[in-house]
Amino acid sequence: MINVLIHHEVADYTTWKAAFDSSFDWRHKNGECSCRIFRGNGNVNDVTLFFEWESLEKARAFTASDELKAKMASAGVKGSPRVDFLTEVHSLRRSAAD
Secondary structure, three states: OEEEEEEEEEOOHHHHHHHHHHOHHHHHHOOEEEEEEEEOOOOOOEEEEEEEEOOHHHHHHHHHOHHHHHHHHHHOEEEEEEEEEEOOOOOOOOOOOO
């Protein structure tokens, strides 16, 4: 399992989110296991996505694909996204008992 962090700005979050949601099956078919979406506190069109992907190879192929670039452009992504591939080395979750 590999984590993928993608950050970009969109022209309109609602339009982007509709396009993102319509690609659910396509992303899953290409190796997506889960996704979390974050927006900037000062700019709702500043979007960061945190994915879990089946493998680094599938994640790299997906993020480099011409199909993704076309979908992002039509969804209103501004400029080039920042993409980071991350391997988790430590995790800590606090509880009310701590």
